[in-house]
Amino acid sequence: MAALHEPLFRGHEWEYVKECIDTGWVSTAGKFVDRFETMLVDYTGISHASAVVNGTAALHVCLMLAGIRQNDEVICQPLTFAATCAAIAYCGGLPHFVDVSPTTLGLCPDALETRLNETAEIVDGVCQNRLTRRRIGAVVCMHTYGHAVELDRLAALCARWHLPLIEDAAESLGSFYQGRHTGHWGVLSAVSFNGNKIVTTGGGGAVLTNDPYLARQAKHLTTTAKLPHRWEFEHDRVGYNYRLPNLNAALGCAQLEQLPNYVAAKRTLAQRYAEAFRDVANVSFFTEPSGCCSNYWLNVILLDHPDRSARDAILTATNDAGLMTRPAWQLMHRLAPYALAPHGDLKVAESLYDRLINIPSSVTLGESHG
Numbered sequence: 001m002a003a004l005h006e007p008l009f010r011g012h013e014w015e016y017v018k019e020c021i022d023t024g025w026v027s028t029a030g031k032f033v034d035r036f037e038t039m040l041v042d043y044t045g046i047s048h049a050s051a052v053v054n055g056t057a058a059l060h061v062c063l064m065l066a067g068i069r070q071n072d073e074v075i076c077q078p079l080t081f082a083a084t085c086a087a088i089a090y091c092g093g094l095p096h097f098v099d100v101s102p103t104t105l106g107l108c109p110d111a112l113e114t115r116l117n118e119t120a121e122i123v124d125g126v127c128q129n130r131l132t133r134r135r136i137g138a139v140v141c142m143h144t145y146g147h148a149v150e151l152d153r154l155a156a157l158c159a160r161w162h163l164p165l166i167e168d169a170a171e172s173l174g175s176f177y178q179g180r181h182t183g184h185w186g187v188l189s190a191v192s193f194n195g196n197k198i199v200t201t202g203g204g205g206a207v208l209t210n211d212p213y214l215a216r217q218a219k220h221l222t223t224t225a226k227l228p229h230r231w232e233f234e235h236d237r238v239g240y241n242y243r244l245p246n247l248n249a250a251l252g253c254a255q256l257e258q259l260p261n262y263v264a265a266k267r268t269l270a271q272r273y274a275e276a277f278r279d280v281a282n283v284s285f286f287t288e289p290s291g292c293c294s295n296y297w298l299n300v301i302l303l304d305h306p307d308r309s310a311r312d313a314i315l316t317a318t319n320d321a322g323l324m325t326r327p328a329w330q331l332m333h334r335l336a337p338y339a340l341a342p343h344g345d346l347k348v349a350e351s352l353y354d355r356l357i358n359i360p361s362s363v364t365l366g367e368s369h370g
Contacts, residue, residue, distance in 0.1 A: 002324060007200045011257055020032065026245060029246060037049040040208070052222050059170070062207055067138075069093070073096040073137065074088045074094070076098070076107070077107045078346050079329070079331060080144070096341060101348070109150050109154050139164070140166045141154055144171065145286075145296075145358070147288055151185035155185045164187045168190055175292065175293065183208045190208075221242075225240075265363045269361065283302070285301055299359050324360060326358050331350065
C-alpha cells in the first residue's frame, strides 16, 4: 500500500532518542525541548516557540491567549480538520463558519468581508454579531494541506474589525507566503508534529508568536501554571499539562534537521503530479497559490465538477489497487456538534467536498526516480 503520508526516519533520530533513554531525561525536562524550540524559531523566523503535546493543544492555547471565552463566536472555515473546532469548543466558544477560496482551499477574504458586513458591528471597540448578540472573539485561518491563505488581506480585515487573527498552521511547516513563513501574520499560530505531518515528534505541536508577553504566557500556561521555585508547588491559575516530553523533542530535532530536504522532495513530487495530470480529462492537480511556496503536505486532485459518485468510485479503485487516497474531511457545519453554528454561504466548500481527493504524498515518493 502506498501510504497517504508516512514518516521518514534516517537521520539522528535513534541517536537522540537513545540519549534521552540512556540519561533518563525522557519527560518534560531535558535539553532537547529547548533545542527543538530554538530550531523552530531559527527555521520559521518567528520570535518565540513553545512546544506542546499536540497541535490541538497548541491551538487551544492560542485561543485562550487571544481571550476566547464562554459564548464567544470564532470565525473559521468549514473545510478543516475537526481539531480546529474542538479547540474553540474547549474554550466554551462557538465556530462561525465562513467559506473558503477555490485558489487556496483556506479562508476566503472576500467571503469574510461579506459575512462581517452582513452580520457584524463594532460596539465600544468590540466586534459583535448583531444577529446573535454574541461577541466575535477571533478569526482562525487554516492553511489547508500546506497551502497558505491570503494572509495580508485577512490580516487587514481583522485589524479593521478589531479581531485577532490566529493561524492554524498545523499542516504548513515549511510553507512560505510572500517570502515569509506562515505564522508571521497571526498574533499566534499553532503547528502540529503528528505522525503524518511533514516532520514528526510522534505526537506534538507548538505555539508560535512574535509577541514576547504572549510567549511567556504560553510557556507558563502549558507547564501547569507553576511558579518557579526550588521546591514549592505554587500555581497562580488553572494551567495545563501540555509540555512536550524530551523524548518526543529529541525525535523532532532530528526531523527538523532534514526539513529543507523533505520540502524539496515534496515539491518535486508535486511537480511530477502536475505533469502527470496535465492531460487527464475532467481532473486537475491543485497547485500552490500565487505568492506562495507550499510544502505540499498532502497533494490534491480535483474533479472538474462536483460528483460524489465519481469521487467515491476513484477512492474505491485506488485503495483497492494499493494506493491510499481519501476525500476531504467532512465539512464542519455538517457535524453534529456544530450543526447549529452560524454560517454564511458555503458553496465553495460544499463543492470542494464532492470534488477533492488526496493522493499519496510521502517524502520518499519525491525522491524516487522510477
